[in-house]
Amino acid sequence: MNLRKITLRHCESMMTDFPDRTEVQAASADLQRRTLVQMPRPLDRLIYLASTRDYNTGLYYHDGLAARFSQEVACEALAGCHREAFRQLFSSSVENLVGQLAAYRDSSHLDPTSFISAWKELEPYRVAVPAGTDSLAVDFLLSNLKIALAILEARQTRRPMAGLGAWPRPSPAR
Amino acid sequence: MITLLLFVGLGVGLLLLLFLLARRAPSVEGSARGLVEAQRALHTLQLGLLPEEVVERIFASDDLRFVEANAPLPVRNFFLCDRKKIALAWTSRVRNQVLRLKEYHFRRSRFYSQLSFSTEASLAISFAALLLQCRLLQLLLTLGGPYAAPRVVTRTVGAATRICEVSAKSLAFLTPARAHTFGDESPEDHAAAL
Numbered sequence: 167m168n169l170r171k172i173t174l175r176h177c178e179s180m181m182t183d184f185p186d187r188t189e190v191q192a193a194s195a196d197l198q199r200r201t202l203v204q205m206p207r208p209l210d211r212l213i214y215l216a217s218t219r220d221y222n223t224g225l226y227y228h229d230g231l232a233a234r235f236s237q238e239v240a241c242e243a244l245a246g247c248h249r250e251a252f253r254q255l256f257s258s259s260v261e262n263l264v265g266q267l268a269a270y271r272d273s274s275h276l277d278p279t280s281f282i283s284a285w286k287e288l289e290p291y292r293v294a295v296p297a298g299t300d301s302l303a304v305d306f307l308l309s310n311l312k313i314a315l316a317i318l319e320a321r322q323t324r325r326p327m328a329g330l331g332a333w334p335r336p337s338p339a340r
Numbered sequence: 341m342i343t344l345l346l347f348v349g350l351g352v353g354l355l356l357l358l359f360l361l362a363r364r365a366p367s368v369e370g371s372a373r374g375l376v377e378a379q380r381a382l383h384t385l386q387l388g389l390l391p392e393e394v395v396e397r398i399f400a401s402d403d404l405r406f407v408e409a410n411a412p413l414p415v416r417n418f419f420l421c422d423r424k425k426i427a428l429a430w431t432s433r434v435r436n437q438v439l440r441l442k443e444y445h446f447r448r449s450r451f452y453s454q455l456s457f458s459t460e461a462s463l464a465i466s467f468a469a470l471l472l473q474c475r476l477l478q479l480l481l482t483l484g485g486p487y488a489a490p491r492v493v494t495r496t497v498g499a500a501t502r503i504c505e506v507s508a509k510s511l512a513f514l515t516p517a518r519a520h521t522f523g524d525e526s527p528e529d530h531a532a533a534l
Contacts, residue, residue, distance in 0.1 A: 257393055260419075261406040300388055302429055306398060309422040313407060316415040 193243035208254035215248040216294035378444035423486040435474035
């Protein structure tokens with residue numbers, strides 16, 4: 167249940183000493199200021215922060231942050247921000263999630279249909295969950311993301327038809 | 341002959357009782373495991389299952405309104421089905437954690453805490469009422485769906501919160517007053533509990 171401690175155990179395994187709490191807070195603030203500020207939506211932050219995590223070890227890596235602080239402090243700061251992004255996404259309504267998903271899709275500059283089919287098939291958000299997250303919270307968020315994706319898809323299929331409807335009807339004479 | 345059988349039966353019964361009492365003894369009181377489990381149950385309830393933001397999101401009716409207005413029928417059905425599963429899982433987990441706390445209170449608390457008899461009695465009634473409420477909620481959610489009983493949800497959360505407060509007092513000695521150290525719990529740990 168306590169995700170923070172689980173990640174800590176990961177980060178601790180590579181440490182000789184506990185990182186200073188104030189240093190971790192400073193690293194988190196630095197990460198917020200320099201990197202995360204460019205990602206206004208929790209979904210973007212969640213996916214970005216999950217991408218800094220090594221799938222084999224569960225440890226987080228960020229070269230810039232590690233250079234300014236230390237690898238252990240960077241790991242803990244990234245893990246903390248990841249958990250916070252998850253919490254924010256968990257607290258988002260379905261309506262808000264649809265908006266976030268649409269904005270994320272638009273920012274990817276991909277063909278909307280390919281984006282949705284890839285997300286439906288691969289479910290990339292499944293690997294973006296922080297380690298040790300409570301299963302109920304994960305199930306809830308994944309379910310909401312699936313619904314949001316389905317609504318986005320429904321909107322998308324409606325839109326081209328609406329667009330077609332806007333075309334002038336060909337005259338019978340033609 | 342009948343008297344002999346009666347005495348033999350009585351003897352066997354007494355031996356059985358003795359055996360059962362002997363088996364109970366090791367689980368008593370003193371074992372830290374029960375305390376730790378109770379503390380964990382309390383932690384799960386207070387940080388993971390009962391916070392307002394968690395309950396509000398799981399039973400949020402604005403989600404239902406949005407999905408009904410924006411999603412086609414199959415998506416609406418999928419949403420209701422999924423939410424029902426999650427609501428039932430939430431209720432079942434609350435019930436399980438409350439059962440753990442109840443077990444702790446009934447078997448062990450008198451050895452460690454200084455709860456009075458009247459407090460213990462009212463706690464027993466509160467536990468029974470809460471467990472019954474959880475069952476009722478499960479029934480209502482199963483029959484009527486995830487949005488069938490918002491008032492019962494609110495009442496269940498309220499009752500569970502009150503029980504958590506009492507349990508927290510009796511378990512307080514397990515939580516040493518410590519300075520903020522790395523890895524310490526803080527309000528931010530709501531995120532962690534999720």
